[in-house]
Amino acid sequence: MITEITVFETTLQILSRGGWVLIPIFLLGWFAWFLLTERYFFYKTLKGKAIQKKELLALDNGDLNYLLSSLKEGYFLKLLQAIKQYEPNGKKAVHYAMEAVQHDVHLSLSKSLKTISMCASLAPMLGLLGTVSGMVHTFEVIQLFGFGNPVLLADGISEALLTTQAGLLVAFPLMLALNYLTERIERLETKVWSQTLAFESRLFSQEDL
Numbered sequence: 001m002i003t004e005i006t007v008f009e010t011t012l013q014i015l016s017r018g019g020w021v022l023i024p025i026f027l028l029g030w031f032a033w034f035l036l037t038e039r040y041f042f043y044k045t046l047k048g049k050a051i052q053k054k055e056l057l058a059l060d061n062g063d064l065n066y067l068l069s070s071l072k073e074g075y076f077l078k079l080l081q082a083i084k085q086y087e088p089n090g091k092k093a094v095h096y097a098m099e100a101v102q103h104d105v106h107l108s109l110s111k112s113l114k115t116i117s118m119c120a121s122l123a124p125m126l127g128l129l130g131t132v133s134g135m136v137h138t139f140e141v142i143q144l145f146g147f148g149n150p151v152l153l154a155d156g157i158s159e160a161l162l163t164t165q166a167g168l169l170v171a172f173p174l175m176l177a178l179n180y181l182t183e184r185i186e187r188l189e190t191k192v193w194s195q196t197l198a199f200e201s202r203l204f205s206q207e208d209l
Contacts, residue, residue, distance in 0.1 A: 020133075032174050033174070035116050036181065042108070043109065043185055045073060047074060048071065048073050049072070075189075130164065131161075131163060133159065140156075
């Protein structure tokens with residue numbers, strides 16, 4: 001309880017020293033991390049569990065029914081369900097259905113990523129705005145009291161430095177995490193799509209025999 005009160009009081013002190021600009025930087029950072037966390041768990045859901053040996057064997061044999069019963073969730077399962085649904089209509093219909101699923105999943109995965117990127121770009125700009133605000137505050141103090149008392153100048157300088165630091169501290173981790181998640185998403189899409197194309201090829205080659 002004491003620790004929670006101390007952290008809360010320290011946060012309030014920092015916000016009061018950093019001026020009004022620290023508040024939107026703080027809220028922007030929380031909002032962006034909330035979106036990023038939600039996107040990560042959505043990516044984990046679409047990734048699904050790792051394919052086991054029996055499922056790899058079913059892939060090699062083109063055993064669609066076993067794969068549908070074995071897989072519980074994920075991007076690969078969505079593509080297999082499209083194959084199952086349109087298989088009676090032929091290979092061309094199946095491929096169009098796969099491309100439709102690919103497009104929908106890509107839109108779902110990339111949702112909010114631009115917003116997160118925009119938040120990471122806005123944070124340093126807000127920090128710069130706080131820097132300007134702090135320097136204006138400093139010059140107003142100089143105009144009223146001169147350079148005689150450095151303590152009076154400290155508030156404006158502190159506001160300028162804290163907001164700049166806060167903007168950078170929000171932006172850097174966000175950009176690193178966003179780049180990591182984007183790379184994982186692209187790798188997942190490429191891997192699953194290539195697996196599905198290979199399975200589609202095996203499936204219809206067997207039907208042609």
